[in-house]
Amino acid sequence: MLFNFKGGIYPDVKKAVTHKKAIEEADAPKEIILPLIQHKGSICNPIVSVGDHVKLGQRVAEGDPSDSAPIHSSVSGRVVAIEPRLCLTGENIISIVIENDFKDEEANELIIPDATNRIEADVLADVVRDAGIVGLGGSARPLSEKLLAAAKENIKTVIINGAECEPYITADSRVMIEQSEKIYDGAMLIAKALGAKEVFIAVESEKEKAISELRRVTTKKTGCRLFVLHTKYPQGDERQLVRAVTGKEIPPSGTSPDVGAFVVNVSTAAAVSMAVRKGKPLTTRVVTVSGSAVANPKNLLVRIGTPVKVIFAACGGFVEHPNKITAGGAMMGMAQYSLEAPVVKATNAVLAFCENEGKMSEKAGVCIRCGRCASVCPMRLMPIYMYKNYKLQRYDACDKLNIWDCTECGSCSYICPARLPLVSSFKATKKKLKEKISEEVTEENEIQ
Amino acid sequence: MKFNKKLLLMSSAPHIRAEENARSIMLDVIIALMFPLIMGTYFFGWRALSLTVVSVASSVFFEFIYRLIMKKPQSVGDLSAVITGMMIALCLPVTTPIWIPVVGAFFAIVIVKQLYGGIGKNFLNPALAARAVLFSWPAFVSVWTKPGTGAFSLPLFGNVSPDVITSPTPLGKMKEGLLPSLSVDKAESLIDFRDVVVGNVAGCIGEVSAVVIVAALIYLLVRKVITIHIPLAFIGTVALLTYIFPQGGNEPVQWMLYSVCSGGLLFGAVFMATDYTTSPITGIGKLIYGVGCGVITVVIRYFGEHNEGVTFAILMMNCCACFIDRVVRPRRFGARFFERKGSESK
Numbered sequence: 001m002l003f004n005f006k007g008g009i010y011p012d013v014k015k016a017v018t019h020k021k022a023i024e025e026a027d028a029p030k031e032i033i034l035p036l037i038q039h040k041g042s043i044c045n046p047i048v049s050v051g052d053h054v055k056l057g058q059r060v061a062e063g064d065p066s067d068s069a070p071i072h073s074s075v076s077g078r079v080v081a082i083e084p085r086l087c088l089t090g091e092n093i094i095s096i097v098i099e100n101d102f103k104d105e106e107a108n109e110l111i112i113p114d115a116t117n118r119i120e121a122d123v124l125a126d127v128v129r130d131a132g133i134v135g136l137g138g139s140a141r142p143l144s145e146k147l148l149a150a151a152k153e154n155i156k157t158v159i160i161n162g163a164e165c166e167p168y169i170t171a172d173s174r175v176m177i178e179q180s181e182k183i184y185d186g187a188m189l190i191a192k193a194l195g196a197k198e199v200f201i202a203v204e205s206e207k208e209k210a211i212s213e214l215r216r217v218t219t220k221k222t223g224c225r226l227f228v229l230h231t232k233y234p235q236g237d238e239r240q241l242v243r244a245v246t247g248k249e250i251p252p253s254g255t256s257p258d259v260g261a262f263v264v265n266v267s268t269a270a271a272v273s274m275a276v277r278k279g280k281p282l283t284t285r286v287v288t289v290s291g292s293a294v295a296n297p298k299n300l301l302v303r304i305g306t307p308v309k310v311i312f313a314a315c316g317g318f319v320e321h322p323n324k325i326t327a328g329g330a331m332m333g334m335a336q337y338s339l340e341a342p343v344v345k346a347t348n349a350v351l352a353f354c355e356n357e358g359k360m361s362e363k364a365g366v367c368i369r370c371g372r373c374a375s376v377c378p379m380r381l382m383p384i385y386m387y388k389n390y391k392l393q394r395y396d397a398c399d400k401l402n403i404w405d406c407t408e409c410g411s412c413s414y415i416c417p418a419r420l421p422l423v424s425s426f427k428a429t430k431k432k433l434k435e436k437i438s439e440e441v442t443e444e445n446e447i448q
Numbered sequence: 449m450k451f452n453k454k455l456l457l458m459s460s461a462p463h464i465r466a467e468e469n470a471r472s473i474m475l476d477v478i479i480a481l482m483f484p485l486i487m488g489t490y491f492f493g494w495r496a497l498s499l500t501v502v503s504v505a506s507s508v509f510f511e512f513i514y515r516l517i518m519k520k521p522q523s524v525g526d527l528s529a530v531i532t533g534m535m536i537a538l539c540l541p542v543t544t545p546i547w548i549p550v551v552g553a554f555f556a557i558v559i560v561k562q563l564y565g566g567i568g569k570n571f572l573n574p575a576l577a578a579r580a581v582l583f584s585w586p587a588f589v590s591v592w593t594k595p596g597t598g599a600f601s602l603p604l605f606g607n608v609s610p611d612v613i614t615s616p617t618p619l620g621k622m623k624e625g626l627l628p629s630l631s632v633d634k635a636e637s638l639i640d641f642r643d644v645v646v647g648n649v650a651g652c653i654g655e656v657s658a659v660v661i662v663a664a665l666i667y668l669l670v671r672k673v674i675t676i677h678i679p680l681a682f683i684g685t686v687a688l689l690t691y692i693f694p695q696g697g698n699e700p701v702q703w704m705l706y707s708v709c710s711g712g713l714l715f716g717a718v719f720m721a722t723d724y725t726t727s728p729i730t731g732i733g734k735l736i737y738g739v740g741c742g743v744i745t746v747v748i749r750y751f752g753e754h755n756e757g758v759t760f761a762i763l764m765m766n767c768c769a770c771f772i773d774r775v776v777r778p779r780r781f782g783a784r785f786f787e788r789k790g791s792e793s794k
Contacts, residue, residue, distance in 0.1 A: 011464060167464060239781065249782040324457040331462040337455075351463075358464030360457075365526070367568045368470050371729030375675075380778035384729060402780055410462030417470045418568075424460035 007378040008232040008240070009411045011167050011331070013206070017297045018290050019170040020209075023178055025301045026314045028100055032305030033085050033342040034060060034071050035093040039134040040141045041067035046096055052079045055107035057281050059132075060096050069132045069142040069345075073107075074283035074303035075100040088308075088327040088334060088341045095342075098305070110279035115189070119276070121151035124193040131275035132282045132345070137161055137172070137236065137265030138328065140346035143272070146264075150194055153257035158191040159245050162203040162210065162266040163229055163236030166329030169349045171286040172266050174299045176203065176210035179270045180217045186269030187224055189276055194262055200227040200245055201266070204235055233331060234409040238263050240378050252405055267348075287343055289315045291351035293322035302343055308350050309339035322352035323360075330358065331410040365418040373412035373422060379405045383412040383422045390425045395436070398429045406430075474527035476671045477719075481534045483664040484654035484715065487647055491595035492542035495602040496653045500537035502605075503549035507533030510557040520566070528567050532556050535575035535719060538654025539712065539759075540582070541592045543608040548588055552578035572766045573723045576716075579759050592617050592650035615650040618710035619755040625696025628706055641702075644709045651711070658709040665718045674722040677734035678741075682717040683708060685742025695750065713745065716758035726766040733769075733776040740765045 037043040044063035048054055054073045062070040077100045084092040113119055113127055129144035160183060164172040176183060183201065191199040201218065203211050205228050218224050227245055229235050239250050241263060248259040256263050264272075267286065274280040283304055290297040295316030302311055308327065312318065326333035327341070327350050343350070355361065373383035381402060389397040403426055412422040488496045511529040515522050523529075536552040556574035564570040582589045594615035602608055618628040618639050628639035628649075643649050647657025655661075668674045687708050694703035708714070721727060721741050728737050741761045748757025 009466070011466070251782040252780060254782065322456065324459070324463060326461075326463055328461075330464045333461055333463065335456070335458045335460075335463070337458055353463065359467065359469075360459070360463060360465060362465070362469060365470055366523075366566065368473075368526075368528075368724050369568050369729065370473065370724045374729050374778070375731075379781045382729070382773075382777065385773070405781060408461075414462050414464065415466050417466070417468055417473050419465060419469065421460065423462065427460070 006380065007376050007411065008234060009376050009414055010231075011233055011414060013167045013231075014290070015168065015170050015173070015206075018168075018288055018299055019173055019207075021170075021174075021297070021299055023174050023286050023299045023301050026303070026306065026311065028075055028102065028104075028303055029306045029310045030100055031080070031307075032073070032075050032098050032100065032303060033095045033307060034073070034098065034305045035085065035087045035095045035342065035344060036061050036071065037068075037093055038071060038140065038304070038344040038346065039069045040139065041069075041145070043094075044068055044071055046082050046094075048079050048096065050079050050082055053077070054079060054098060055105045057109065057283055058107035059109060059130075059281070060098075065129060065144070067142065067145055069129060069134045069144070071096075072132050072281040072283050073098055074305050076103050076105040077101040086338055086341045088336065088344060088347060090334065090337070108279060110275065110281055112279045113276060115276055118192040119189060121147055121193040124189065124272075124276070125151075127275055128272055130281070131271070133268060133271050133275060134282075134345050135265060136267040136271065136285060136346060136348070138332070138346050138348060139238075140344075143264070143268060146262075147190070147193070149255070150257045150262045154260055155194040155196045155257060155262045156260040157198045157200065157246055157262070158187060158194060158196040159227075159241060159256075159261055159263045160187045160199070160201040160266055160269050161236055161238075161241055161263050162201055162207070162214075163241060164207070165204060165231075165233045165235040165237075166331055166349070167233070168290045168351055169288045169329050170290075171288045171299055171348045173207050173210050175267050175270055175286055176207070177213050180210075180213045182270040182273040183214070183266050184217045184221065184224055185277065186264075186272035189272055190262070190264060190269065191223070196262065199224040201225070202227040202229050202241060202245055204229050204231040206231040233411065234378055234407070237378065237407055237409055239407065252402070282345060285343070285345065285347070287311065287347055288349040289351075290349065291322070292354040292357050293318045293320055293352035295319050304345055305342045307340055307342050308336065311343065311350055312339065312352065318352060320354060323355040323357070324353045326351045326353070331414065332408065362419050364420050367418050367420060370417060372415045372417065376411040376415045378409060378411065379407060381406055383426070386429070387420060387422050387425055390429050395429050395432045398426075399433055403429055403433070470526055473673055474531060476668065476673045477531050478527060478534065480664040480668050480673070481531065481538065481654070481719065483660045483667070484538055484657060485534065487657040487660040488538065488542075488653035491647055491656060492593075492653055493600040493602050495604055495608075496537075496542050498604040499540060499542065499544065499546065499549055499653065500534060502546055503537035503553055504530050504533030506550045506553040507536070507557050510554055511562065514558055514562045515566075518562075523566055526567060529557060532561070532574045532578075536578050538715065539575070539579050539652050540589060541651070542602065542653055543591060543593055544588045545607050546605050548582055548585065552582050555581045568725050570725055571770065572763055573720055573726045576720050576759055576763055576766075580763060592652075594650045595648055595656070617650045617755065618644055618706060619749070622695070622706060622710065623749075623755045625698070627696075627698050627702055628710070629702075641705065641709075644706060649710075652715075655712045655715040658714050661714040661718055665714075668718070668722075674718075675731070675734065677731055678722045678727060678738040679717045681735045681738025682721055682741045682745075683713065685739045686713055686745055689742065689746040693750075707746075707749075711749075711756045712758040716762055717741070720758075721762050721765070726769055728769050728772040728776065730773065730776055730778055733772045736772055736776060737765050737769060740768065
């Protein structure tokens, strides 16, 4: 039985180019760039200085333990600079630049906890914080923060998110095939820590190889079940996933613990296992390099901090000049204007598109009121009216239409036959609304 | 590596788009409209085709000229004017003078569509509004001939001579409370139900053949141009009401079948009522809209002066469409049914 949700789209997933390619380890780059913020939360402070020698896996930056994840060096070598560098978000962020000495001396700083019995949630949170683990599916929220918040609630179900609904990306899919034991282990560690009764590894039906691999692992052992999802975008969105698995809808502005569920990505679960069993911090991740402009698309295991240009070079460069480069998927990723920025913890793909790939050359037209945007919206919003109000600068009306519920999944923009920039206008509206709120707050403060 | 410092395109996500665009959707509607057009030409002769050509050409012309004069970006390329033109012609009897569709096209394109801002902005279906206006000349638009008889000898563009034999439509007979297949006066020609289904009856060019319109509906559904909601609710409501309240003491099933397959109901429910711009966008909204169309159609057919009520029913519901959207909003994700707005901004 396949589990579905209302709305969503069926894009051409283009996964066939990479889904059969085993994860390949990329050569270490000469230099890595580690931006001091690679997670959702507050920025880290460097704890090394220029000229210092650092080891592989050594902690180089840390911040407020409640809402940040420390950063570890992914090579051994010398710190050559601590300066603002371009990041995949398009901003210049203070980064630690480390020159690789290609010796890969390991730091082995992490303490391996006694895991013979159940690990308590706060102990596990400490371990994953020390390992620098964040949500690797794209949320980039520090896992320790998530675990501690969930430990306060009554968690019944742990869901390991292997939906990977974004077109082109096969990184998680390969991790599921090649590291299914680790995923299982990580899932059970989290589930036991949170006292959850059920553990589901949720995978989209199209990933047959991953399903058979995970089935092999889960049938041998108890306590963890495979959950086959309908193949559809955005199936991997937390709200849609929890809806599919538990049948419950996360309330507006709530989180999954509100309905007794805890969701982590498959790669995050594997990273948890690595941290707990082997004492390895998060220094590498699997990145899908794909798109029609890439000569040899691959799933690469790269060191965090590797510049995007090195990754493309490892895939044979470009067959033609790419029209667009994105970090992240085709639906939610960010366009890049430079290849200098480094891969961070939550970067699951870098894509290079040829001109007119994905029908992007068509110009925006006029709304024909077909209603497709509303029918595909997984959050059951009415993008057509939100856009209309945005055009009229009636941002309050957008607020009334629950624009804050929008997860910016991009389904409406994808389907729009008039090619209207729906999602980007909603992002702009949210920004306007935020500005208005902060203005009101300052006014209130002034009055007081 | 092939990468010189040429510029990279920066745009907001998503970076891929669906295959179908506004133009391809319009093209699908045109293909669907070809079904009744071909059948109409088969029954009513080449004049059916020449009327359609004139109607389409004048629609496109008015759209082009208006956009040109008003210095607005040209929009004939979206093909919506072609659809309006085809719809106007397909709702006319074949004997109508050639200037009638031109007047209709002017009203539809310039007054109803462009003055309100063009595609997606009008609140009435342009082709239907034009049809309502053309009722000002009942002698031209409400007189029908039977298919076949000398149809192919009708002049292509000239006026049809007034002595062409007119024929009652199935709905005309039903207005008197009679089933078209039965007649008190034996001399009168009977209309077999098979003829109603195939379209071998007097009526408008595109509206006569039920089977062809159902085929077009299936095409539109398969191509995902429209959803089933509006046609189902519209036709279903008419079927239900005519089954419960048959007129003239007729057998309910027969009365219902004739009611559904005669007149402009199928054409209206499939092509006119499903117009994107003038119908609600949510599933429930569409059902309400369709039921409303069905109820008004039956009320006009039963109690109005006109034999047919589809045109006015859809036009009336057009006026309600945006209010239906306002009232019938999908249930908010994660909220209870009536909980619409919590103003928790982050």
